[in-house]
Amino acid sequence: MVVSVRSSFNALLASASLCAALLVQAPAQAAETSLWQDVQKAGVLRCGAAVAAPYVMRDASTSAYSGYFVDLCRDFGEKVLKVKVEFVDTSWDNLVAGLQSSKWDLAMALNQTPERALAVAFTVPATDYQVSLLVNKNNPKLVDVKDDIATLDKPDVTFAVMSGTAQDKAISAVVRNGKIMRLPGMDEARLAVMSKRADVLVDASDTNHLFALANPDWTREILPKPALAKQGVSFGVRRDITAADLEVLNIYLRQRRDTGEIQQLVDNASLAANAAK
Structure with missing residues (x-):
């Protein structure tokens, strides 16, 4: 008789535990919407x-x-x-x-x-944003320049950038020997490179790419290594x-x-x- 009562009690406890587990899981499962x-x-x-x-x-x-x-x-x-x-x-x-x-x-x-x-939350990046450089590929001062920013950082090289931007902050942190020409707008910075008053245009990679596609006869894009201010561009969810x-x-x-x-x-x-x- 004692064994029977004890077995019934254990079965009741097991059933109660199962019900409690199901009750705990149900809200979690309900919240898992697609x-x-x-x-x-x-x-x-x-x-x-x-x-x-x-x-x-x-x-x-x-x-x-x-x-x-x-x-x-x-x-x-x-x-x-x-x-x-x-x-x-x-x-x-x-x-x-x-x-x-x-x-x-x-x-x-x-x-x-x-x-x-x-x-x-973010997806994986569809593309990358970073600060890029654009130069005149016919500029004799830049013939041997590849993607190492140290090869551009010379006293006779001038970087044109829009003043106060993220690009200005990024280039100012790495240029030690070259000159930085800070201008009020990107149009002025582009004109400075086009007129050869400056040697290097510093801008976001996507807008520099736009400018390069519009001027393929003389432009060359450079994605410096190490990267300047690189971020993924993603879908937000x-x-x-x-x-x-x-x-x-x-x-x-x-x-x-x-x-x-x-x-x-x-x-x-x-x-x-x-x-x-």
Whole structure:
């Protein structure tokens, strides 16, 4: 009789433990929602769009969006998720906040920074942002220069940069012997190199690439080593995204980057931006 009561009591305890475990797991499982399943149910992928060529561009007359992050967002939505894609107009000041409040599902072309990572999650980089250098390939002072910034850091070499920018801060930290010409705007800095008053144009790699594509007869781009102010440029997603959902987009971006497709999109968007100008 004692054995029977004890067995019944143990069985009751086991059942209670199982119920408790199920109750604990149920809320966790319920919270594990899939972003992509929700998007597919809604039938639309919403992409937050703050304009910055060549990442995201908007035609003032037609309101149509273009740019290589626009191409990636559209392709991912239409070909992977099989849904319509909607671009939601916003500003850089509101891009992260709108993502946090679910006004859009993806934020396009966010530079990866520790401060932003406190508020949102990032995909793997689609491209990299860094400060690059642009020179006149016919400049006799720079014939032997490759990508080592030390070979440029000479007393007779002048660097043109927009005053007070991240580029100014980056180049000022490494140039010890060369001259730094700080100018009020990027147009003035470009003109200084075009007129040969300066030897090296210091700017973000994407805008230097735009300028180089527009002037292929005399420009040469240099990505210095070690890199200056290098950051990944990614899609921003909400921090509560599941690891599985994030990996779907990461696989898509890795494959397109490794095959060179993203670089081709960058070049096409850069040419389009120059044509628009």
